[in-house]
Amino acid sequence: MSATMIKEFRLPDLGEGLTESEILSWKVGVGDTVSLNQVIAEVETAKAVVELPSPFAGVITALHEQPGTIVEVGKPIVSFEVADDGGEQPSTATPAGVGANHAGAWSGANGGGSGPAAGSGAVDSNSVEAGASTRQPNLVGYGAVVESSGRPVRRSRILAAPPAAPVSPGRTPEAPAAVEPSLEIPGAPAGERPRSTPPVRKLAKDLGVELAEVTGSGPGGLITRDDVRKFIGGGDLPAAARNLGAAPDGQGTTAGARASEEREVRTPIRGVRKFTAAAMVASAFTAPHVTEFLTIDVTPAMDLLARLKASRAFAGYKLTPLTLGAKAVLIALRRNPSLNSRWDDARQEIVQFNYVNLGIAAATPRGLTVPNIKDADTLSLTELSEALTGLTETARAGKTSPAELSGGTISITNIGVFGIDAGTPILNPGEAAILALGAVRRAPWEFQGEVALRQVMTLSLSFDHRLVDGEQGSRFLADVGAILADPGMVLTMV
CATH class of the missing domain: 2.40.50.100 (RNA polymerase II/Efflux pump adaptor protein, barrel-sandwich hybrid domain)
Structure with missing residues (x-):
């Protein structure tokens, strides 16, 4: 053996x-x-x-x-x-x-x-x-x-799981039983609490239910809201819960339970949400933000988009206003490189990038993330379209890797998909600028000396005023607007 x-x-x-x-x-x-x-x-x-x-x-x-x-x-x-x-x-x-x-x-x-x-x-x-x-x-x-005890420093969120039992020499170790969570389960040793979440504990407290008497049906014995309600409905309702007015409503749910659910829901701040909150606070109170707005007639760009979608050369590609907006940003950066830079406070240097890692703000079930497309400035329109599609699908699935979230140099947030016209976006930490693309709307607009219904969009550019002067930010925003208002202007810029 x-x-x-x-x-x-x-x-x-x-x-x-x-x-x-x-x-x-x-x-x-x-x-x-x-x-x-x-x-x-x-x-x-x-x-x-x-x-x-x-x-x-x-x-x-x-x-x-x-x-x-x-x-x-x-x-x-x-x-x-x-x-x-x-x-x-x-x-x-x-x-x-x-x-x-x-x-x-x-x-x-x-x-x-x-x-x-x-x-x-x-x-x-x-x-x-x-x-x-x-x-x-x-x-x-x-x-x-690691402290002098040899154990890592950590927050005390749950009690530590017991270590694997030592095995005598010469004997093959047996696989121990799965380690039970050290938060409370019914019948657990004294000193441990039934395993549950804060909202469930709040519900149980409001109803006067002792969680130690409830059997959890969730993973690892986790007590859920339904477990608390079933406990009440099973005839084991404590006197405290009866005093709360536990008569069932028309849906068969106690009034106390319904009130607890509707009035307040608490969610632990962790993961992506925690990181995003800290990053936004740090950015807002570190970099002096300036936001400029430009409203433009994007009818020519929307007409171009329609022609590209109908073209056999672009069949199978997902082309959207974001695709054109991203391409316009990449072209405008060649003429305004100060917006593709970073403030290195530790070394007291301004770092200007000769490449563009284009960040795209993505709303996901876990919170806001800003993955970026590496070397986006080297991509053709079809390659950029593919990269944007893959990036958003991966982000929504929650599979974005740490590597894709780091190293961004400038970002875009597409608030237009939510029907929003303009905003004041906060810089992604370490970047000099972020551009918000507003919704494309049909609106009365001066066109060839007359008023006509045109497709109009508002661009909102926030930038770090330590890195970007007002003139530089304005020129960049004007260049992006000129490209989207008349795509043929690209010929004068490249």
Whole structure:
């Protein structure tokens, strides 16, 4: 029988110095045999949803965190039983979408041949020396700061899962039962609370229900709103709930439960929403914003769009006002490069980019993201159309990678799709400008000396006044407007 050992996989730094991630789902369970680089979990960082590949080939012995848990970088999340070949190194694979430039620290992450002797069964925990206060290398980059206890510093959101039990020498370790969430479940030991979400706890409190008496039907014993309502409807209604006026309404829902639902809903601030909020606050109070507006007749551009859609050369491509607007921005940047720059406060330098990574603000179920198209200035109109389509579809599916969210140089937000004419967009942090494209509307407009119904759009340009003077911002906005008002003007600009 070949010797085996237990290895732990710590949550990696998924790039950009992020310190925590939320476990969304496990793709494997305790006892499953996994192969090298097989996707084992899906996690959400402050920027994107990322798939984690397995660093080992072996058997899952423990899942240390449950879905919905916020985990600090560097904390063990899963244990494997692997063959001990005396010198095995873990995989150098990176999570899906993470750039290779973030992956250099993998080899020190999970111990390779530095673990215990073959067959000992001791857990290789990748511990640091006592008294050290440093960041542990793991899958990508460096992990959470480790205190003198050797444990990563993290917020106390749920109680830590128990470590895998040690195995006697010479005996193959048995796969332990799946680690139960340390938030409360019915019948849990004293000191633990039933596992539930803040809105459910609020509902239970309003109705006078003790969650310890409710059986959870959600994942891992999670107590849901329906569980609380079923508990009340089952005849076990506490006196406190009856005193709240628990007579059922016409829909069979208690008045107290309905009032609790309709009056207030609380959602934890985490993931993309948390990151976006912090970034917008930092941008608004760091860069001096200036916003300029320009309303233009885009009838010629809309006519061009209709002709392109009817052309066989553009069959199968998704062409929209955003496509033309993005192309106009890329052309105008050649004449106004100051809007494609960054303020480097640390080095007191202005960095002007000779390439354009064009960010596109995308509304997703997880919040606002701004993925960018790398080297967009080198793309033809059809290539730009394909890139925009792929970018938006990936963003809406929540699959945008950290690499696609970093390195942007200028952004566009298409508020016109929501029927909005104009706004004052906030700069994506680190960028000099952002352009908002308003809705295309039929409106009375002066045309050839008469008033006619024309297709009109308003452009809103916000820029960092440290980097861009009023003249430069105005010239750029005028160039974008001139292209959309008369696409033939491109011939005078390139």
